[in-house]
Amino acid sequence: MLKLIPAVLIVILSLTGCVTDNQGSNRWSVPQRVDLHTRLGVAYLQQGRLAAAQEELEFALTLGPDDSSAHHAMALLKLQLGHAALAREHYERAIVADPGNYLVRNDFGSHLCALGLHLEGIDQLTIAVNDPFNSSRHISHYRIGVCMNLSGRLEKAYEHLAEALRAQPASGPVLYEAAAVSFRLGRHLSARGFLERYFEQGNPTPDSLLLAVNNERELGSDSLVQHYAYQLRMSYPDSPQAAEAKQLVSGAQGG
Secondary structure (H helix, E strand, O other), X not given: OOXXXXXXXXXXXXXXXXXXXXXXXXXXXXXXXXXXXXXXXXXXXXXXXXXXXXXXXXXXXXXXXXXXXXXXXXXXXXXXXXXXXXXXXXXXXXXXXXXXXXXXXXXXXXXXXXXXOHHHHHHHHHHHHOOOOOOOHHXXXXXXXXXXXXXXXXXXXXXXXXXXXXXXXXXXHHHHHHHHHHHHOOOHHHHHHHHHHHHOOOOOOHHHHHHHHHXXXXXXXXXXXXXXXXXXXXXXXXXXXXXXXXXXXXXXXXO
C-alpha cells in the first residue's frame, strides 16, 4: 500500500465521507471538485510523486480550466519537471484568472528573478506587496529583497529585508539575506549581527559560514575567521565553500 502523507489522507477521507449523501447523490460542486484535485496534486507534489501530481492537476484543469490555484500548482509542477516555459504559461494564466492571487505573484516573481528577469520579477512582487489583502506581506518583502540583491539594487534590497524582519525577526532566510546585502554594502558590523542571529537558529549552511569568514576578514577578526573556517571544514568538508575558505585562510597566513 502506498504511504500517504496526513494531508492526503485527510482529503481522501473527506472525499469518501462527503461525496455522496445517504441517497448516493453527488453533493460536490465543480469548484469543490477542482479544489479537491488541486489539493491532492499539491500533496503528491510535496511527496515527490510527480506523475500522480500531474494526473490530479490535469484533471483539476479539465474541470476548471480557468482556476487560478490549479494553474499555480501546475506551474510549480512544471518547474519540478524542468519545463520553465510551460511554468511561465501556467503562472500567467493563474494571474489572468485571479489578478488578486498574491501567492501566485510571489512565486512567479521569484521565478522570473531566478531567470535573471529582475524587472519583471520585481513588478510581480511589488503588486503582491501592495495588495491590501496580502496577509503574508513579509514574504513579498523578502522576495523583493532577494531579487533586488540579485540585480544590484542594494539599498532598496536592504529596505525590503528590514520590512520583512520587522514582521519575522527570527526568520533564518531573511537574516541571511540581510547579512549578504549588508556585506555587499560594506556594513560589516551589521552583517556580523545578522549572521550571529542567523547562527542562533542552528544548522548553518556552507554559504552562510563562508560569508562569515569573508565578513570577519573585512573586520580584521582573525580568531573569528579561524572559527568559522574550522566550522565550515568540519561540517561541510567536501564543499566548494570549505575549499574557498581554506584558500582564504592560507592566503592570509601566507601574507
